[in-house]
Amino acid sequence: MTAMDTNKAKTGVFSAGRALITDRTLRTDKWWIQPLITVGVFVSFIIYATFRAFEKQNYFAEPLISPFYSPCLSTVCVEGSAHFGTPIGALSIFGMVISPALFILIFPLGFRLTCYYYRKAYYRSFWMSPPACAVAEPHKKYTGETRAPLILQNGHRWFFYAGLVLNIILTYDAVIAFKNPEGEWGHMSVGTLVLLANATFLWLYSASCHTCRHTIGGRLRNFSAHPVRYKAWTIVSKLNHYHPNFAWVSLIGVAFADFYVRQVASGAITNFYFF
Amino acid sequence: MTRKIKMRIWRGNSETGSLQDVSVDANEGEVVLDVIHRVQATQMGDLAVRWNCKAGKCGSCSVEIxxxxxxxxxxxxxSFAEDETITVTPLRAFPVIKDLVTDVSFNYKKAMEIPSFEPPADLKPGEARMQQIDVERSQEFRKCIECFLCQDTCHVIRDHEENKKSFAGPRFFIRIAELDMHPLDMLRNRKQKAQEEHGLGMCNITKCCTEVCPEHIRITDNAIIPMKERVVDVKYDPVRWLGSKIRRREEVL
Structure with missing residues (x-):
């Protein structure tokens, strides 16, 4: 036996006593496509979001504000974009001012990183644990989410609560997008629709979340004693079925909303007003 | 209509074995078990295969296809292409006994480790009354036929033999969830036990158990994740924990 074969023999499907089969998997379908697509979309999003978080400009075009920079809480925010004041001031590291986006993005980032659906997606595609069902993973040891840092996944509900606050703020941003650049109400543009769609997708993503399902009624043992919460639980359960869809749509939606605001703010396109 | 198909069937025991090629007839409407039986009847008289009901309800004929x-x-x-070679092996997470038959006794040992249903002490036989909405979640889990396909595909034990000591597996997480969601189960610390003794925290919810379940039980969404959230209630959420101590809520036993 080669050294590799010796290692194989010690673990998993190659353990002593199990059927002697040398292949890591006998699957004949294209099981690698799904993790590959997941990696592609995630990496694209990470690159774009990182670029935008550090760009520190082109995130506000009255009345539109990018979801990456909302709420803008720093004194370095461009004029008119700090709808909720500037409590953070202007923090800097090594002489560089910290982007206002970084104070905000940490919450949706935490929410999505600890999301039960995304966990499945990135454990499979990035960590290959496992890459697909009945495809042997490459790791020698596995402890799951029992110790640091992965035990922190249990903090998902705190990011869920923070996400709700951000959803309210992004809904506010969509509502004030019914103003025109002069600040007059009763107008609607393509940007209004983009921000409205973004807020809707984020609410659907949050409302279909497993933690939401648990909080709203899943933790109960006697549904009959809590009829209103039971009803709410059944609605959230139906939404929960589509949680992966909402996860993807809202991820792409938030990137597109930012991209649209960037194009408007940079002058690359004009925000068309319907009325 | 009968067609000739190519199969590779694993034959061997716990020490040795290999995939063996066969060519066999398959009739219209047949399932893989029918064809395996034809191989057994015509070409491999001593081929070992476990089966019983042939109706997807006994959970005996679990293999990997x-x-x-x-x-x-x-x-x-x-469901296979006409020229496709169909490979049939025993379950790869458990020790093989002979050919397609594996030793699944691991699962019976784990079943014995799960604390059983504990009704209220003063509840007499025949007195239990529950509404349908209170038991419907648990009833989904009662559909389990114990085929152990979920146990077989779970990478926690499939890829890590050493985890079998500390990990009960998805089949038993639905058992724990079934009991924890039961309105008349009075056992305290079932959630803590799930985490500390049955290895719930080892699960990284990659949903393979749900994908292979022939009864379409939503194991991950309806049992494992709700149990993980219940564990958070009692172990990782100080606000919730404090609230339960003050108000003694019934749902956080």
């Missing part, structure tokens, strides 16, 4: 854990009696031959 083209690398996927499936019931041989519920896998239609028509």
């Amino acid at each position: 083209n690398g996927k854990p499936r019931l041989a009696c519920m896998t239609q031959m028509a």
Whole structure:
């Protein structure tokens, strides 16, 4: 036996006593496509979001504000974009001012990183644990989410609560997008629709979340004693079925909303007003 | 209509074995188990295969077909391409006994470790009354036929033999969830036990158990994740924990 074969023999499907089969998997379908697509979309999003978080400009075009920079809480925010004041001031590291986006993005980032659906997606595609069902993973040891840092996944509900606050703020941003650049109400543009769609997708993503399902009624043992919460639980359960869809749509939606605001703010396109 | 198909069937025991090629007839409407039986009747008289009901309800004929854990009696031959070679092996997470038969006693040992239903002490036989909405979640989990395909595909034990000591597996997480969601189960600390003794925290919710379940039980969404959230209630959420101490809520036993 080669050294590799010796290692194989010690673990998993190659353990002593199990059927002697040398292949890591006998699957004949294209099981690698799904993790590959997941990696592609995630990496694209990470690159774009990182670029935008550090760009520190082109995130506000009255009345539109990018979801990456909302709420803008720093004194370095461009004029008119700090709808909720500037409590953070202007923090800097090594002489560089910290982007206002970084104070905000940490919450949706935490929410999505600890999301039960995304966990499945990135454990499979990035960590290959496992890459697909009945495809042997490459790791020698596995402890799951029992110790640091992965035990922190249990903090998902705190990011869920923070996400709700951000959803309210992004809904506010969509509502004030019914103003025109002069600040007059009763107008609607393509940007209004983009921000409205973004807020809707984020609410659907949050409302279909497993933690939401648990909080709203899943933790109960006697549904009959809590009829209103039971009803709410059944609605959230139906939404929960589509949680992966909402996860993807809202991820792409938030990137597109930012991209649209960037194009408007940079002058690359004009925000068309319907009325 | 009868067609000739190519199969590779694993034959051997706990020490040695290999995939063996066979060519065999398959009739229209047949399932993989039918064809395996034809191989047994015509070419491999001593081929070992475990089966019973041929209706997808006993959970006996669990094997891996083209690398996927499936019931041989519920896998239609028509689902394969005409020129496709069908590979059948025993479950790869458990020790093999002979050919397609594995030793699944691991699961029975784990079943014995799960604390059983504990009704209220003053509840007499025949007195229990519950509404349908209170038990419907648990009833989904009662559909389990104990085929152990979920156990077989779970990478926690499939890929790490050493985890079998500390990990009960998805089949028993639905058992724990069934009891924890039962309105009359009075056992305290079932959630803590799930985390500390049955290895709930080892699960990284990659949903393979749900994908292979022939009863379409939503194991991950309806049992494992709700149990993980219940564990958070009692172990990782100080606000919730404090609230339960003050108000003694019934749902956080």
